Amino acid sequence: MVPLLDVNAQNHPLEAEFTAAFLRVFRSGQFIMGPEVTALEEEIARLTASRHALGVSSGTDAILLALMALGIGPGDEVLVPSYTFFATAGCVSRSGATPVFVDACPVCFNLDVPDARAKVTSRTKAIIPVHLFGQAADMDAVLHLARECGLKVIEDGAQSIGASYKGRPCGSIGDIGTYSFFPSKNLGGFGDGGALVCQDDALAERCRVLRVHGSQPKYYHHFVGGNFRLDPLQAAMLRVKLPHYGDYTRKRQENAGYYSARLAQLPGVVTADPAHCRCAAAQAAWLEETGARIVLPVAYAHNEHIWNQYTLRILGEGRRDAFKQFLTDRKIGCEIYYPVTMDRQACFADTPETSRRGCDVAHRLSGEAISLPIYPELTHGQKDEVIAAVTAFLEQG
Numbered sequence: 263m264v265p266l267l268d269v270n271a272q273n274h275p276l277e278a279e280f281t282a283a284f285l286r287v288f289r290s291g292q293f294i295m296g297p298e299v300t301a302l303e304e305e306i307a308r309l310t311a312s313r314h315a316l317g318v319s320s321g322t323d324a325i326l327l328a329l330m331a332l333g334i335g336p337g338d339e340v341l342v343p344s345y346t347f348f349a350t351a352g353c354v355s356r357s358g359a360t361p362v363f364v365d366a367c368p369v370c371f372n373l374d375v376p377d378a379r380a381k382v383t384s385r386t387k388a389i390i391p392v393h394l395f396g397q398a399a400d401m402d403a404v405l406h407l408a409r410e411c412g413l414k415v416i417e418d419g420a421q422s423i424g425a426s427y428k429g430r431p432c433g434s435i436g437d438i439g440t441y442s443f444f445p446s447k448n449l450g451g452f453g454d455g456g457a458l459v460c461q462d463d464a465l466a467e468r469c470r471v472l473r474v475h476g477s478q479p480k481y482y483h484h485f486v487g488g489n490f491r492l493d494p495l496q497a498a499m500l501r502v503k504l505p506h507y508g509d510y511t512r513k514r515q516e517n518a519g520y521y522s523a524r525l526a527q528l529p530g531v532v533t534a535d536p537a538h539c540r541c542a543a544a545q546a547a548w549l550e551e552t553g554a555r556i557v558l559p560v561a562y563a564h565n566e567h568i569w570n571q572y573t574l575r576i577l578g579e580g581r582r583d584a585f586k587q588f589l590t591d592r593k594i595g596c597e598i599y600y601p602v603t604m605d606r607q608a609c610f611a612d613t614p615e616t617s618r619r620g621c622d623v624a625h626r627l628s629g630e631a632i633s634l635p636i637y638p639e640l641t642h643g644q645k646d647e648v649i650a651a652v653t654a655f656l657e658q659g
């Protein structure tokens with residue numbers, strides 16, 4: 263049996279430290295903000311090379327807070343990937359703005375910046391690149407587009423805290439970066455939590471005020487904010503994990519390397535070619551030519567990939583779902599991220615048709631992608647079991 267994720271395999275060895283952290287908060291009696299949150303913020307700022315870091319209630323709230331701080335609202339359009347977790351698009355909608363869905367790159371799964379450019383209108387105010395599965399989006403292209411069209415950039419780094427793009431930490435590159443401490447993220451807490459980083463003093467201050475209902479000082483409200491605070495208990499627990507974070511990341515990278523080296527030997531398996539980045543037609547022709555059945559994920563040389571997910575593409579009508587069943591029958595955990603793209607979600611059916619155009623690659627990925635167990639504590643035996651299952655699936659024809 264190989265679970266998709268085993269959170270307690272990571273937590274158990276640190277039980278004594280978690281208990282001590284709990285007792286520290288328990289005895290302090292400080293259950294809202296205070297020194298644990300401040301200390302975590304300093305540590306997150308260091309990890310992400312950011313001037314300011316704020317602990318917030320979740321990765322979702324971090325995105326909403328970022329949109330509020332940047333003054334995005336009704337009448338505005340925000341470019342978001344079609345192929346992402348719902349929160350990215352949901353927050354845009356909650357801000358009152360219209361999400362405009364952007365197609366995906368068939369190599370790295372991240373947003374296709376030329377497609378984003380084609381969807382800019384006079385109402386476009388911001389773009390939210392998501393660093394999906396632990397790998398950075400094409401930030402040079404995003405920044406270039408943002409400068410040219412006067413857009414704000416919010417990096418959704420929920421899956422990529424500690425990852426980097428050309429040596430710069432994901433989240434520290436745009437106007438605001440957001441992170442999640444949801445237990446399945448690389449830095450997972452004991453419930454919901456998140457963080458926001460930014461480099462601009464005035465913008466950081468605005469975020470701090472909006473985090474506490476827009477009050478400054480207490481009971482005087484200049485803007486309408488929310489309760490977006492991170493609990494000190496959550497902060498204290500996360501601080502226990504932070505010194506081990508580099509080690510967790512290294513193990514995920516080793517696991518990805520182990521899978522890729524072995525799976526690439528199997529007939530019918532190819533590794534995605536970075537040369538096809540954003541060129542779906544060239545990639546499709548190449549896949550046809552090679553007769554590939556499974557495509558392995560790749561890390562671009564300029565990215566430090568932290569492998570929140572190890573995501574395969576299973577080619578051929580119905581094959582991905584057959585593969586999922588095959589793994590499930592063998593008690594190997596797997597998950598489809600994401601079966602329905604944002605442009606096809608029922609809740610966005612009322613957005614203008616123009617905001618839902620042209621997401622063909624995203625649609626394709628939603629039918630082909632499946633993620634394997636990649637968490638740091640996987641044993642060699644477990645990884646070999648996963649590899650044996652993929653091998654058996656291919657042999658069965």
Ligand SMILES: *Cc1c(COP(=O)(O)O)cnc(C)c1O
Pocket residue numbers: 320321322323346347349350392418420421441442443444454455456
């Ligand atoms: C998990 C996730 C979020 C939301 O984070 P929560 O902490 O669960 O609210 C946002 N965006 C992406 C891409 C995510 O994966």
